[in-house]
Amino acid sequence: VTKKLLVLPGDGIGPEVMNEVARVVAWMGRKRGVAFDISEDLVGGASLAVHGVPIRDEVITAAKAADAVLFGSVGDPKWASVGFDLRPEVAILKLRQELGLFANLRPAKLFDALAEASTLKPEVVAGLDIMIVRESVGGIYFGTPRGIETLPDGSKRGINTEIYTTSEIERVARVAFDLARQRGNRVCSVEKCNVMESGLLWKEVVTALHARDYADVELTHMLADNCAMQLVRNPRQFDVIVTGNLFGDLLSDLASMLTGSLGMLPSATLGAVDEDGRRPALYEPIHGSAPDIAGKGIANPLAQILSFAMLLRYSFAMEAEAALIEQAVANVLASGLRTADIMSPGMAQVGTTVMGEAVVRELDKL
Amino acid sequence: VTKKLLVLPGDGIGPEVMNEVARVVAWMGRKRGVAFDISEDLVGGASLAVHGVPIRDEVITAAKAADAVLFGSVGDPKWASVGFDLRPEVAILKLRQELGLFANLRPAKLFDALAEASTLKPEVVAGLDIMIVRESVGGIYFGTPRGIETLPDGSKRGINTEIYTTSEIERVARVAFDLARQRGNRVCSVEKCNVMESGLLWKEVVTALHARDYADVELTHMLADNCAMQLVRNPRQFDVIVTGNLFGDLLSDLASMLTGSLGMLPSATLGAVDEDGRRPALYEPIHGSAPDIAGKGIANPLAQILSFAMLLRYSFAMEAEAALIEQAVANVLASGLRTADIMSPGMAQVGTTVMGEAVVRELDKL
Numbered sequence: 001v002t003k004k005l006l007v008l009p010g011d012g013i014g015p016e017v018m019n020e021v022a023r024v025v026a027w028m029g030r031k032r033g034v035a036f037d038i039s040e041d042l043v044g045g046a047s048l049a050v051h052g053v054p055i056r057d058e059v060i061t062a063a064k065a066a067d068a069v070l071f072g073s074v075g076d077p078k079w080a081s082v083g084f085d086l087r088p089e090v091a092i093l094k095l096r097q098e099l100g101l102f103a104n105l106r107p108a109k110l111f112d113a114l115a116e117a118s119t120l121k122p123e124v125v126a127g128l129d130i131m132i133v134r135e136s137v138g139g140i141y142f143g144t145p146r147g148i149e150t151l152p153d154g155s156k157r158g159i160n161t162e163i164y165t166t167s168e169i170e171r172v173a174r175v176a177f178d179l180a181r182q183r184g185n186r187v188c189s190v191e192k193c194n195v196m197e198s199g200l201l202w203k204e205v206v207t208a209l210h211a212r213d214y215a216d217v218e219l220t221h222m223l224a225d226n227c228a229m230q231l232v233r234n235p236r237q238f239d240v241i242v243t244g245n246l247f248g249d250l251l252s253d254l255a256s257m258l259t260g261s262l263g264m265l266p267s268a269t270l271g272a273v274d275e276d277g278r279r280p281a282l283y284e285p286i287h288g289s290a291p292d293i294a295g296k297g298i299a300n301p302l303a304q305i306l307s308f309a310m311l312l313r314y315s316f317a318m319e320a321e322a323a324l325i326e327q328a329v330a331n332v333l334a335s336g337l338r339t340a341d342i343m344s345p346g347m348a349q350v351g352t353t354v355m356g357e358a359v360v361r362e363l364d365k366l
Numbered sequence: 367v368t369k370k371l372l373v374l375p376g377d378g379i380g381p382e383v384m385n386e387v388a389r390v391v392a393w394m395g396r397k398r399g400v401a402f403d404i405s406e407d408l409v410g411g412a413s414l415a416v417h418g419v420p421i422r423d424e425v426i427t428a429a430k431a432a433d434a435v436l437f438g439s440v441g442d443p444k445w446a447s448v449g450f451d452l453r454p455e456v457a458i459l460k461l462r463q464e465l466g467l468f469a470n471l472r473p474a475k476l477f478d479a480l481a482e483a484s485t486l487k488p489e490v491v492a493g494l495d496i497m498i499v500r501e502s503v504g505g506i507y508f509g510t511p512r513g514i515e516t517l518p519d520g521s522k523r524g525i526n527t528e529i530y531t532t533s534e535i536e537r538v539a540r541v542a543f544d545l546a547r548q549r550g551n552r553v554c555s556v557e558k559c560n561v562m563e564s565g566l567l568w569k570e571v572v573t574a575l576h577a578r579d580y581a582d583v584e585l586t587h588m589l590a591d592n593c594a595m596q597l598v599r600n601p602r603q604f605d606v607i608v609t610g611n612l613f614g615d616l617l618s619d620l621a622s623m624l625t626g627s628l629g630m631l632p633s634a635t636l637g638a639v640d641e642d643g644r645r646p647a648l649y650e651p652i653h654g655s656a657p658d659i660a661g662k663g664i665a666n667p668l669a670q671i672l673s674f675a676m677l678l679r680y681s682f683a684m685e686a687e688a689a690l691i692e693q694a695v696a697n698v699l700a701s702g703l704r705t706a707d708i709m710s711p712g713m714a715q716v717g718t719t720v721m722g723e724a725v726v727r728e729l730d731k732l
């Protein structure tokens with residue numbers, strides 16, 4: 001059985017960093033005999049330019065048929081004035097929703113070799129290893145009613161709706177509890193239950209599920225504003241954080257910035273296992289399309305490469321191969337190579353391609 | 367004309383730190399002949415315990431009649447299982463809404479003497495001085511429909527609604543632009559317009575207002591997730607940030623934690639100037655009720671004292687007196703006194719009362 005992969009590089013630095021993954025894929029074929037059936041397509045601004053839409057139905061269909069999707073990033077200021085329904089970001093939002101990718105796993109892990117890059121004091125972030133599990137197909141991202149209305153006097157009103165149901169909360173909380181059992185066994189559930197009823201329900205449902213099925217895991221609750229603060233004050237207090245779509249968006253970006261190396265962090269977004277045992281999954285770097293540095297050949301390809309490693313681990317149970325890639329990346333860093341975003345004194349600054357080639361060279365040595 | 371002040375200490379450390387403000391008020395009467403007509407009342411858990419509600423209508427009425435409200439903090443785990451409509455937090459939410467306090471000014475300013483307390487590297491936060499202007503009577507905090515419904519199958523659905531209108535956005539943006547003109551002349555408007563229509567309207571309205579009335583101020587736009595990241599990566603890029611209620615809640619807590627001294631930061635929440643030239647205003651520390659240290663006599667009273675200084679400046683145009691208090695606080699810090707939250711090696715750790723007395727002693731010397 002071949003492994004069907006859909007590759008969607010997207011906008012900005014997406015295609016550049018995806019090129020470097022291609023080298024790693026080729027290596028896997030050459031050295032480990034792992035064959036992938038890969039198709040590639042356009043999403044985001046790149047799709048808008050050619051097809052007039054941020055993602056075509058065929059791409060959604062192909063994503064559903066694939067065993068896994070490797071995604072780059074979308075978003076491009078060039079399309080800032082396109083209609084709301086046509087913006088490049090629709091591509092990733094639709095993929096998450098149509099594939100039912102409800103659990104967005106966002107690790108914030110400090111790479112020892114890069115500890116210097118953090119703006120936080122070394123003693124505050126040394127060994128940092130947080131996993132944020134963000135609900136990703138519900139909440140205010142998708143709730144209706146939504147839109148902009150014009151009022152009788154010509155002024156306007158913008159509306160969005162946050163909705164969470166018991167089952168939506170339970171399924172993502174299960175993912176968090178299950179992950180915690182393989183890590184530090186602690187989950188912190190984050191909401192704003194002192195202001196929002198949807199947060200109150202979130203807290204109730206997580207509490208009940210914990211009592212029912214996960215009493216062995218340590219569960220705490222934290223308000224979202226306090227969590228933002230605690231991530232700065234003492235980030236190492238956290239193991240797994242589980243939260244809704246919007247809070248997860250802010251808190252995971254904040255948490256990953258604590259590591260100082262956004263260009264290093266991969267993520268996975270997982271759906272439910274179906275009757276045939278298949279689980280839809282999409283892998284993408286935490287970083288965005290970085291239009292300011294796109295096309296310059298200086299972007300860091302490591303988060304995209306590490307996203308491919310996550311894909312091998314979670315979608316194909318290829319733990320050995322995933323670990324090889326991670327080791328190769330660690331070795332490249334240890335050898336002193338750095339892209340601009342993680343550069344520090346005494347290291348050797350290189351571009352996207354040299355970094356990608358270096359990973360393959362290290363793979364060869366393993 | 368006497369100045370009518372309503373003092374609402376609230377829960378947790380609120381009453382303790384408010385006691386220290388009383389010393390400063392007494393000093394103002396004694397040494398500067400400034401008389402206040404002060405009344406005090408219960409809010410939050412303290413009001414629940416006596417009156418069965420988090421805030422009585424009489425207190426709202428008194429707040430409206432007062433020239434300014436000095437607020438402590440509310441929130442108490444003792445009342446965690448009280449109904450959603452009776453939770454202690456209702457007190458501050460109702461005050462903001464009933465008094466129309468739409469602009470919550472939250473400075474995140476590093477105190478030089480306390481630079482050590484930040485978890486960020488000194489070179490990243492030296493001289494940090496951000497003003498966050500948070501919309502505080504709209505958005506998802508107050509939008510309807512809201513609530514928890516039980517579905518036919520017994521499961522539940524929590525709903526909240528984010529609504530922003532042109533006029534709500536304009537009035538708070540004006541406050542931000544006006545403030546920027548007195549500071550670094552830069553405003554960064556923060557929303558999530560790539561996902562939320564309410565954010566899209568926010569951006570449009572701020573852009574239009576800027577072109578119309580504030581073209582001399584530099585305006586930039588940033589997505590909320592990026593802002594959370596940028597506050598950690600390079601916080602000094604910001605001058606004034608203007609944002610909605612929920613993003614403002616998280617981002618202001620995050621920003622203030624960058625200074626390392628939450629116990630030092632005051633805030634002001636302002637309404638519209640009415641026909642008589644009166645402007646409703648409430649002053650409160652950024653920190654919360656800190657139930658874990660309440661009653662121990664170790665809380666830092668400086669944020670509450672500095673909130674009183676802000677009150678003198680914004681509500682009574684007593685710039686000289688406000689500056690005196692701020693100077694006295696700076697002198698106390700320079701003398702080496704520290705409460706536990708800002709303690710560092712070589713300094714003298716003191717409790718709440720000694721700190722309050724020290725401020726008055728420094729005032730005597732000025």
Ligand SMILES: CC(C)[C@H](C(=O)O)[C@@H](O)C(=O)O
Nearest residue numbers: 074075089092249560561591
């Ligand atoms: C591109 C955008 C729609 C997306 C989101 O808000 O979810 C991104 O910020 C992310 O976190 O993956």
Ligand SMILES: CC(C)[C@H](C(=O)O)[C@@H](O)C(=O)O
Nearest residue numbers: 194195225440441455458615
């Ligand atoms: C107490 C709570 C309702 C309040 C809020 O969320 O606005 C607090 O966190 C604040 O920021 O003043």
